Amino acid sequence: MLDKKIILSAFGLALIFESLFMLLCVGVSMIYGEADRNALLISFAITFITGMLCWLPNRKHKRENLKRESFVVVTLVWVIMSIFGSLPYVLSHSIGNFTDAFFETISGFTTTGASVITNIEALPHGILFWRSITHLIGGMGIIVLAVAVLPYFGFGGMQLYSAEAAGVTNEKLHPKITRTAKSLWAIYVVLIGLETIFLMIGDMPLFDALCHSFGTIASGGFSTKNDSLASYSPYIQYVVTVFMLFAGTNFALFYFLGKGQWKKFVTNAEIKVYFGLIVTASFIIACTLYVLNDAPLESSIRTAIFQVSSIVTSTGFVTTDYTLWHPYLILIIFLLMFSGACVGSTTGGIKLFRHMILLKNISIEFKRMTHPSAIIPLKIGQKAISTEVVYKVLAFLALYVIIYAIGTLCLTFVGMDIQSAAGAAATSMGGIGPGLGSVGPVNNFLSVPLLGKWILSVLMLLGRLELFSVLILFSPNFWRHK
Amino acid sequence: MLDKKIILSAFGLALIFESLFMLLCVGVSMIYGEADRNALLISFAITFITGMLCWLPNRKHKRENLKRESFVVVTLVWVIMSIFGSLPYVLSHSIGNFTDAFFETISGFTTTGASVITNIEALPHGILFWRSITHLIGGMGIIVLAVAVLPYFGFGGMQLYSAEAAGVTNEKLHPKITRTAKSLWAIYVVLIGLETIFLMIGDMPLFDALCHSFGTIASGGFSTKNDSLASYSPYIQYVVTVFMLFAGTNFALFYFLGKGQWKKFVTNAEIKVYFGLIVTASFIIACTLYVLNDAPLESSIRTAIFQVSSIVTSTGFVTTDYTLWHPYLILIIFLLMFSGACVGSTTGGIKLFRHMILLKNISIEFKRMTHPSAIIPLKIGQKAISTEVVYKVLAFLALYVIIYAIGTLCLTFVGMDIQSAAGAAATSMGGIGPGLGSVGPVNNFLSVPLLGKWILSVLMLLGRLELFSVLILFSPNFWRHK
Numbered sequence: 017m018l019d020k021k022i023i024l025s026a027f028g029l030a031l032i033f034e035s036l037f038m039l040l041c042v043g044v045s046m047i048y049g050e051a052d053r054n055a056l057l058i059s060f061a062i063t064f065i066t067g068m069l070c071w072l073p074n075r076k077h078k079r080e081n082l083k084r085e086s087f088v089v090v091t092l093v094w095v096i097m098s099i100f101g102s103l104p105y106v107l108s109h110s111i112g113n114f115t116d117a118f119f120e121t122i123s124g125f126t127t128t129g130a131s132v133i134t135n136i137e138a139l140p141h142g143i144l145f146w147r148s149i150t151h152l153i154g155g156m157g158i159i160v161l162a163v164a165v166l167p168y169f170g171f172g173g174m175q176l177y178s179a180e181a182a183g184v185t186n187e188k189l190h191p192k193i194t195r196t197a198k199s200l201w202a203i204y205v206v207l208i209g210l211e212t213i214f215l216m217i218g219d220m221p222l223f224d225a226l227c228h229s230f231g232t233i234a235s236g237g238f239s240t241k242n243d244s245l246a247s248y249s250p251y252i253q254y255v256v257t258v259f260m261l262f263a264g265t266n267f268a269l270f271y272f273l274g275k276g277q278w279k280k281f282v283t284n285a286e287i288k289v290y291f292g293l294i295v296t297a298s299f300i301i302a303c304t305l306y307v308l309n310d311a312p313l314e315s316s317i318r319t320a321i322f323q324v325s326s327i328v329t330s331t332g333f334v335t336t337d338y339t340l341w342h343p344y345l346i347l348i349i350f351l352l353m354f355s356g357a358c359v360g361s362t363t364g365g366i367k368l369f370r371h372m373i374l375l376k377n378i379s380i381e382f383k384r385m386t387h388p389s390a391i392i393p394l395k396i397g398q399k400a401i402s403t404e405v406v407y408k409v410l411a412f413l414a415l416y417v418i419i420y421a422i423g424t425l426c427l428t429f430v431g432m433d434i435q436s437a438a439g440a441a442a443t444s445m446g447g448i449g450p451g452l453g454s455v456g457p458v459n460n461f462l463s464v465p466l467l468g469k470w471i472l473s474v475l476m477l478l479g480r481l482e483l484f485s486v487l488i489l490f491s492p493n494f495w496r497h498k
Numbered sequence: 499m500l501d502k503k504i505i506l507s508a509f510g511l512a513l514i515f516e517s518l519f520m521l522l523c524v525g526v527s528m529i530y531g532e533a534d535r536n537a538l539l540i541s542f543a544i545t546f547i548t549g550m551l552c553w554l555p556n557r558k559h560k561r562e563n564l565k566r567e568s569f570v571v572v573t574l575v576w577v578i579m580s581i582f583g584s585l586p587y588v589l590s591h592s593i594g595n596f597t598d599a600f601f602e603t604i605s606g607f608t609t610t611g612a613s614v615i616t617n618i619e620a621l622p623h624g625i626l627f628w629r630s631i632t633h634l635i636g637g638m639g640i641i642v643l644a645v646a647v648l649p650y651f652g653f654g655g656m657q658l659y660s661a662e663a664a665g666v667t668n669e670k671l672h673p674k675i676t677r678t679a680k681s682l683w684a685i686y687v688v689l690i691g692l693e694t695i696f697l698m699i700g701d702m703p704l705f706d707a708l709c710h711s712f713g714t715i716a717s718g719g720f721s722t723k724n725d726s727l728a729s730y731s732p733y734i735q736y737v738v739t740v741f742m743l744f745a746g747t748n749f750a751l752f753y754f755l756g757k758g759q760w761k762k763f764v765t766n767a768e769i770k771v772y773f774g775l776i777v778t779a780s781f782i783i784a785c786t787l788y789v790l791n792d793a794p795l796e797s798s799i800r801t802a803i804f805q806v807s808s809i810v811t812s813t814g815f816v817t818t819d820y821t822l823w824h825p826y827l828i829l830i831i832f833l834l835m836f837s838g839a840c841v842g843s844t845t846g847g848i849k850l851f852r853h854m855i856l857l858k859n860i861s862i863e864f865k866r867m868t869h870p871s872a873i874i875p876l877k878i879g880q881k882a883i884s885t886e887v888v889y890k891v892l893a894f895l896a897l898y899v900i901i902y903a904i905g906t907l908c909l910t911f912v913g914m915d916i917q918s919a920a921g922a923a924a925t926s927m928g929g930i931g932p933g934l935g936s937v938g939p940v941n942n943f944l945s946v947p948l949l950g951k952w953i954l955s956v957l958m959l960l961g962r963l964e965l966f967s968v969l970i971l972f973s974p975n976f977w978r979h980k
Contacts, residue, residue, distance in 0.1 A: 086745035134609070197636075342910075343916050347906065347916055348907070377889065377892070378897050380887065380893075381966070382973045382976075383975055384886075384890075385966065386970070386976055387975075403885075406560070410859070411859055411862075414859070414860055415860050417899070425830070428825040429826040434828060434829055437829075484867065486865070488864060491868070493868045494867075
């Protein structure tokens with residue numbers, strides 16, 4: 017049997033935490049003196065009171081060995097926070113129905129950034145801020161959840177972190193988990209602060225600068241403008257590009273950088289692949305735009321590097337409609353939706369480290385064919401990767417492809433065309449935002465059938481929680497009493 | 499250094515073997531008294547003489563340990579036979595240029611069945627027979643090459659068979675490899691004979707019955723009609739369906755069946771998955787066609803089971819234009835292009851056994867999450883699969899996806915739209931024939947750009963030889979002197 021009290025108290029804490037951010041939005045609404053104040057205030061009250069009712073009666077309950085409970089909480093807390101997070105949209109009539117509001121909220125929390133709102137600029141500032149706050153919370157959640165909240169359950173968070181990262185090993189930053197979380201969180205806040213300053217230097221108002229910084233560093237992608245970053249100056253676009261790339265970097269490396277250990281940064285194997293991929297893909301796209309589309313050189317380079325960084329880091333900001341490009345460039349963008357950036361960042365999707373293990377395993381297989389008796393260890397950089405991790409990573413990748421195929425199939429079943437379904441499933445699982453076809457960068461997800469939006473919500477959650485931690489809840493083994 | 503004499507003598511033998519089938523087509527041409535006789539006769543002469551020139555001076559050369567030479571022969575013999583196999587098309591002006599003729603020939607030898615010929619019925623009988631003969635040779639090649647030709651090189655064919663089957667273990671039929679090959683070949687010939695008889699009972703003329711039987715049992719898909727099997731009677735379509743399913747079965751099981759060991763057949767784990775997949779997919783498609791398209795019940799079932807069997811067994815015959823179906827049915831057909839049938843059959847593609855290992859590995863990963871310390875062996879049926887085989891299979895699947903993605907990207911680069919490129923690459927690697935979009939079942943590959951046809955030829959060869967045996971030739975390790 018699951019310990020329901022522990023679970024309820026965790027949900028309660030999460031809702032109280034969420035409600036305080038709603039209160040912040042009430043403040044924003046009051047500054048602008050707009051009509052969404054009451055909706056936000058009621059949302060705060062409902063969320064806060066529900067949270068208290070869950071937490072207060074169960075707060076003193078403690079127990080050992082709560083692994084199963086943690087798995088349940090890790091998945092369901094996103095769903096519950098998304099349900100309450102939909103309240104501001106519904107109560108302010110910014111979004112017409114619950115499905116759409118839920119979709120927008122879970123897209124925010126999972127830092128996907130897929131939207132159903134057509135006229136974003138018409139939203140009141142309080143709601144707009146709440147929309148970007150969901151990114152902020154989601155990004156924090158990814159960092160903090162595993163290393164700081166879970167120890168509260170009397171069970172080492174790192175264990176689950178390795179479950180969430182599905183076999184991706186991490187160098188420990190600190191022996192104490194709480195200190196690790198605080199360090200990572202500090203990096204997160206510093207990056208947001210820096211980007212906000214740089215954006216304001218480029219004449220972006222504080223409000224928009226904050227919203228875009230949340231969207232960038234959480235690798236979310238909600239903008240305050242209808243055309244995302246397309247109308248902003250080249251300077252702003254470059255700033256966002258740089259900070260998207262920061263958001264895709266393993267945060268632990270910033271920590272080492274801060275301690276002067278720059279060598280750990282430059283010798284990191286994944287970082288090399290990360291920048292190699294960004295440069296190569298941008299180069300191909302920039303050349304093609306310059307030659308085929310006759311675009312000016314600077315704008316070709318800027319567009320290419322912005323769009324590649326946005327997709328690879330799973331942010332999803334756009335400056336151009338890439339679905340109008342040559343088919344092979346569209347296909348490159350589509351394939352990049354499956355790359356992901358570095359582990360230990362806020363980004364979603366597969367992550368480069370897994371691809372590196374996959375490729376390494378293939379190259380070892382060739383060596384085994386010519387030297388059948390040799391034992392060849394799989395190494396990434398200087399580090400040997402254990403057989404269990406290799407198995408976990410290969411299983412993850414296989415599962416990713418299978419769920420992707422099933423997801424796409426379900427989306428075509430509810431009526432989407434194949435290309436739009438393929439793009440929607442890829443962008444949702446990867447936590448990116450814009451897709452292809454009818455859900456491309458200049459469209460949004462409003463036209464997706466209701467059932468399709470629920471399918472996409474599930475895919476976003478699966479992608480964000482790295483598949484296994486969600487799917488284990490459906491494994492009969494997990495529920496068997498020991 | 500490679501032993502060139504051994505390689506030349508193997509190529510010589512292969513060409514002599516090929517030329518004898520050309521001579522057979524000269525006979526067919528003479529029976530019908532058509533104008534293609536001279537083209538076939540010249541093709542025979544060129545191929546036979548070249549073969550003799552390669553074989554005669556090197557025939558007495560023998561050496562031990564020729565593993566590298568075998569790998570070179572296994573790949574290049576398909577290319578060389580395809581070059582000479584193009585002669586009848588080019589010399590008879592049935593196909594206008596060498597690229598198209600080569601594409602048609604390698605498509606035949608790899609038992610893919612993708613065609614560039616628009617008006618098939620206008621071809622003279624000799625050429626038409628040669629076209630189907632390329633399937634016959636290809637199917638025989640797959641069976642015989644590994645188990646009978648290679649021992650000639652003083653090196654156990656079974657070793658390479660396991661390389662070709664990329665880690666798929668096989669129960670040995672006979673201790674002597676040559677006897678194994680003969681048994682399998684006998685099964686191949688008996689199946690062709692049986693199908694020919696059943697087709698003739700349905701009033702198909704002997705010539706067409708033979709051609710279709712070659713196409714079925716080799717899992718090729720070249721027909722003698724422009725609309726493939728669409729205009730034939732339901733009886734004929736059912737017969738072809740049954741024999742396609744036979745062609746997708748592990749031939750070793752027929753051998754056991756012939757010896758009265760029917761239990762080995764019914765308890766085979768892969769066979770269960772094979773028929774389970776066929777029944778499930780056919781059921782979904784038949785229901786949809788009956789309900790959505792308002793087709794009669796019997797024809798819905800027949801179309802569904804025919805098309806599913808044709809794709810899963812990588813045959814590629816068609817009775818309908820499935821690209822006109824509901825998008826989710828098109829996607830099912832597309833996904834089935836990646837399934838493949840049983841190992842040890844003439845069919846191409848991934849094969850179900852590999853998928854079973856993949857899925858088993860994922861399910862074991864879930865068990866490991868709840869019981870981290872348990873050692874859980876991967877079993878298919880009653881048989882435990884070794885770690886090396888699991889690694890090989892996972893590496894194969896990863897490589898398949900990567901090459902598929904690169905292939906599709908190259909095809910869009912040379913000018914195909916994404917859907918057609920995705921379908922063309924899938925159907926070529928899987929050895930099937932019809933694709934999607936501009937290369938769908940009622941179109942053909944004539945419109946594909948020249949460079950695209952070469953890309954597809956490479957994909958067909960890679961798929962047929964199960965990736966590793968071709969790609970190892972490009973591995974620096976392979977060429978390093980020991």
